[in-house]
Amino acid sequence: MEWNDWLLALHVLSAFALAGAIVFFWAVVFALRRAEASEEIASVGRLMPIGTIVVGIGSVGALVFGIWLAIALDGVQVWDGWVIAAIVLWAVAAETGRRSGEAFGEGIKKAALDVAEGRTGPDPEAQALVRSSHALMLHTVATVVVVLILADMIWKPGS
Incomplete structure (x- = not known):
């Protein structure tokens, strides 16, 4: 395996971690919305740090390894439209996820x-x-934006 193959593998692994964390957070959101007593809410809430760590590792890893790949690969430039779109979408997903x-x-x-x-x-x-419908909306936006990043990575519009 060459170095760029390792970078791609780490980029994809990070993206899987991010996607897995989002699915995990959806399970937490549904559990929180069904919880009645304070003990239930607090108990489910203890799971949040796990997802926060995984989403942090996945999102930062996907960004860092993705930019590194764009620099290392001959056919890709950091200023390609689809790469810039992915970085902008990443920032939107990170902020809406944080607010959620x-x-x-x-x-x-x-x-x-x-x-x-x-x-x-x-x-x-x-x-x-x-x-809160506001929190749910923010999490939904973050999820949709991550799906858009995935579509951007697969089809590379404009390249």
């Missing part, structure tokens, strides 16, 4: 505080926060 995590995190923190203070029943405020 913050929005869901508010409800998880509220539920964890309730549990720490001995309040174990349903908390309408925590439920409303984890069922």
Whole structure:
């Protein structure tokens, strides 16, 4: 295997990690939306750091190895339209994903505080926060943008 083959393998592996983390977060989102009691919300919320680490590794790895590949390969330039589109889309996905995590995190923190203070029943405020349509919309946008990045990588429009 040549060096560029390793770069491509790491780029693709990072993209799989990112996609896997997004699927993981969808499972967490659905579990949070079904949770009633503060204990349930806090319990599901304990899974968030796992997904955050994987999405961080996947997204940074995909970006770094992708740019490295664009520099290393003869037929690809960093300023190619499809490469720039992927970088812009990556930034949009990263920011909407971050905002989504913050929005869901508010409800998880509220539920964890309730549990720490001995309040174990349903908390309408925590439920409303984890069922926020705004947070769901942000996560949906992040997911759609990652799918657009994948389509951009496969079909390389304009190349």
